[in-house]
Amino acid sequence: PRSVAGIRIPCGEVTRAAATLAREASSETLFNHVMRSYLFGCALFDRRGVPYDRELAFLSAVLHDLGLVEAYRTPDERFELDGADAAQRFLKARHVPDDRIAVVWDAIALHTDAAIAARKRPEIAMVAVGSGADFSGNGLDRIPSGTLDDILGAFPRKGFKQDAVDTMLSLCRTKPMSVLMHPFAEVGRRHLPGFPVPTVEDLVLAAPFAE
Structure with missing residues (x-):
């Protein structure tokens, strides 16, 4: 969809390619999780009136769990680093500027440490907040029930x-x-x-x- 619950999903060339990569590499369950992570992060930050770069937020969220996919796992690294490195390679191949790639890398590498991510720029914090809301429910009480229903309807949890x-x-x-x-x-x-x-x-x- 182009938007869910009034939250726009970026549709540029790179963001479309990133969504395609995540959808093809991941199970439906995992893909729906990364999409909900983006939408929950946006819903929470929009309610607070926090400005952010929507494309960077989307790229960071939709690619944040590549390290859980067998094709991107290394033998020894933490999955967050595997995912950050995979996203970096993907974005470099599409000539995304290095400073923007660095934001995506940090967002993915830090997404399981919300306390640290929260001190960083919004696009980095949003992945930790959005994925955390989907993982444990933290912060869902601040999302209107209609918005929550729309997000779960568009990208159901599937176990x-x-x-x-x-x-x-x-x-x-x-x-x-x-x-x-x-x-x-x-x-x-x-x-x-x-x-x-x-x-x-x-x-x-x-x-x-x-x-």
Whole structure:
């Protein structure tokens, strides 16, 4: 759609290509999540009257979970960095200016750390806020019910909760050290017997100092 709940979806050449990439690379469940992330972020920031670059916000949101897709996973990096690097390659190939690519990279790399992202420019903060609203419901009480219904109608959840847990477990199984000191490690410890990733306490107590 060109707009959802009165929120415009950019339709330039690069944004269309980014949406196509995300749609073709992702499952329907994951693609709908990244679209809801954009729309929730816009809804929350628009209500506060915060100005932002809509194209950058869309590119950052629609590409933010590429690191969860098998084709873009590296053996060791955190999924946020895999996604940021994949988005950077995609945008460079389309001759997007480096300063704009840097915003998208930061938005994707920081989107699971809302406290840090919130201190950055709006397009970076919006991905953390929008994806966080879809992931945990944080902030949904500030979105009018009609807007929320329109967004969920356009991009339904399609079992997102269990899909998210399954994806986290997949990362924990296949590249466990990528979740070292990452919130996904909690999921691995709960569900995977013998999960090898140490806690922060384990790390500090194992430091090679005589005290």
